[in-house]
Amino acid sequence: MATTSLKQLCEMPDLLSGGHAACPGCAGPVAIRQILLAAQQDDTYVVASISTGCMEVSTTVYPNSAWRIPLFHSAFENSAATISGAETAYRSLKKQGKIDKKIAFIAFGGDGGTYDIGLQSLSGALERGHNFTYVCYDNEAYMNTGIQRSGSTPKGAFTTTAPAGKVEPGKRQRKKNLTAIVAAHDIPYVAQASPHRARDLMNKVQKAVATEGACFINVLSPCPRGWRYAPDQTFQIAKLAADTCVWPLYEIEDGKLTINYKPREKKPMLDWLKSQGRFRHLFTPQNEHLVEEIQQDVDREWQRLLTLEAMGKETAQ
């Protein structure tokens, strides 16, 4: 029986070694370790693919690899296509009686490789319904090349390609709601998680791995370099994201939405914006209206989720 008990997990083999080159305080390796620990249990083995991105360049510095599972890196745009091929080969081999191991297929991608560059290969794999889990670790910009804006960068954030100055207020556009786009594929399991709530994340991974068909988990991965905060604050920032409802933790099982964490008191967006240097320029008279807009965007999405959850409960009755 798959477990998320820390006392048991810490006795299990560590599937992502130390010595990798991620920046100090990066949440990415923490999320990946939690995911691998949750997935590779009992008689299940993990085979993964990873698209180009922070986690790929930092954990697979040639000629070394930090991963203790079979991992395939092909290119930026095709993590989902790669795992589709591996999963199809596995099904064929199983049919021929050449393999009897139980394998969980996981595709990893950053927000650049998922929200932007890899979106069509992800959409294709979801539509074909391969039996795999796609995990996006979302650090909200192209961080490994030095903080360029992506479809995931939130409104008002500074990046090197959406700079903040006298004229520009940082990124002008809203963050793409990828989890909703993926949910629109009507796949059996979609979730949004964060590594500061490890048990929640690991439960979601175990559900996804146990579910037949394509599953998707979007994991927030705070980035001290790109978000401009002290590296020890990573999980405090992740917690704040959940408390301000910037990053709601929820799951959609066969179309039924459940919110897994509702803050007792929803914190104002100001707390979130003030916690990171990438929003520093918003607190000038010329950009003040943006703070209000950002708050409205977040409130609207939170309200949408609450409504969907209530609708699911009504139809169940």
Added chain:
Amino acid sequence: MAELLKKGQMKPGAVAEAGSMARLNTGTWRTYCPVSDLEKCNHCMICWLMCPESAVQVEDGKKVGTNLQYCKGCGICATECPVDAIEMKLESEMSEDEKKG
């Protein structure tokens, strides 16, 4: 596939040995060093779970120390520790004995 590789009919891509980054030393990145008070520690394993570097050493379900070969000194363990058993100290001012603690 191994046969095809031997015959030279198939060229492998870049294949890296699993977990081989474990022999690298990222401890040189560190400015601040975590010092754990193991008497205060309640072995909740939160630091083990939250450490990005897999640097928290555990034996028989108990924390025994920090692997300074990997620790980059980010300070997440000290911030997340629920009983304040970890202190970040400026490494240049520490003696070798202190680091072991």
